Amino acid sequence: MISITENEGNARLTAALPQTMITIIGIEKILPRLEDLALFLPMLAVMGTGQPLTCYNSLYGGPRQPGEADGPEEFHVVMLDNQRTTLLADAEQRDVLGCIRCGACLNVCPIFCNVGGHSYGTVYGGPIGSVITPHLRGLQDWKHLSYASSLCGACSETCPVRIDLHHHLLQNRRNASHAKPIMWQKLAFHLFAALANHPWLWSLTTKLGRLGQRFHGLIKGSAVDPAQAWTKTRELPPIARQSFHDWWKGRG
Numbered sequence: 231m232i233s234i235t236e237n238e239g240n241a242r243l244t245a246a247l248p249q250t251m252i253t254i255i256g257i258e259k260i261l262p263r264l265e266d267l268a269l270f271l272p273m274l275a276v277m278g279t280g281q282p283l284t285c286y287n288s289l290y291g292g293p294r295q296p297g298e299a300d301g302p303e304e305f306h307v308v309m310l311d312n313q314r315t316t317l318l319a320d321a322e323q324r325d326v327l328g329c330i331r332c333g334a335c336l337n338v339c340p341i342f343c344n345v346g347g348h349s350y351g352t353v354y355g356g357p358i359g360s361v362i363t364p365h366l367r368g369l370q371d372w373k374h375l376s377y378a379s380s381l382c383g384a385c386s387e388t389c390p391v392r393i394d395l396h397h398h399l400l401q402n403r404r405n406a407s408h409a410k411p412i413m414w415q416k417l418a419f420h421l422f423a424a425l426a427n428h429p430w431l432w433s434l435t436t437k438l439g440r441l442g443q444r445f446h447g448l449i450k451g452s453a454v455d456p457a458q459a460w461t462k463t464r465e466l467p468p469i470a471r472q473s474f475h476d477w478w479k480g481r482g
């Protein structure tokens with residue numbers, strides 16, 4: 231039995247019209263008994279939108295039977311593993327698979343509330359996205375998400391299934407520190423260290439940066455924009471018009 235819960239009715243529409251219904255679910259979304267929906271559907275609605283229950287709740291049990299007026303002629307269910315069994319084997323973090331995607335942790339997260347969902351660059355944003363994406367899509371490429379947190383713990387406190395989100399973010403950071411660093415990141419840190427250790431070089435770079443920022447508007451978002459990975463979803467923080475040193479000198 232497939233359960234769909236929604237507020238707009240569009241999922242029901244897309245399930246009603248096609249002749250073939252293909253449902254793709256993560257393997258962690260299986261409930262042992264139909265009766266368990268009595269707990270999960272209200273919990274999801276209350277934590278997600280504050281409603282006692284969402285407007286549309288549908289159950290699909292298979293293809294259309296003889297004599298039935300509607301429903302698909304073919305009915306397929308694809309169960310997706312995609313690293314979930316590996317995560318299940320991880321005793322430290324397997325509770326993450328209990329997430330019901332209510333979004334409550336997103337709504338209380340000070341980072342998510344400021345940067346919005348697109349900045350995460352992945353389907354699941356917010357605290358749970360930062361925890362789970364490195365597991366599903368690779369720690370090396372997504373470890374930066376673990377740093378998108380103030381570790382205030384508001385997410386863990388609000389989670390209805392008690393996932394210890396902010397500690398999992400710390401564990402992801404720890405695991406990432408054990409992994410081999412990516413070459414360009416290593417280079418970037420070496421470059422930063424060189425600049426930070428040579429004040430004249432730092433001053434020169436910020437002056438050049440200020441100049442470059444004036445022209446950046448002309449190429450922003452285009453294929454030749456060197457910062458396009460950043461500017462696709464966010465603004466570049468402006469470099470201050472005057473450095474602290476210059477301001478200090480100016481005061482005599």
Ligand code: SF4
Nearest residue numbers: 329330332333335389
């Ligand atoms: S981690 Fe908890 S609060 Fe966040 S979406 Fe999942 S169930 Fe909801």
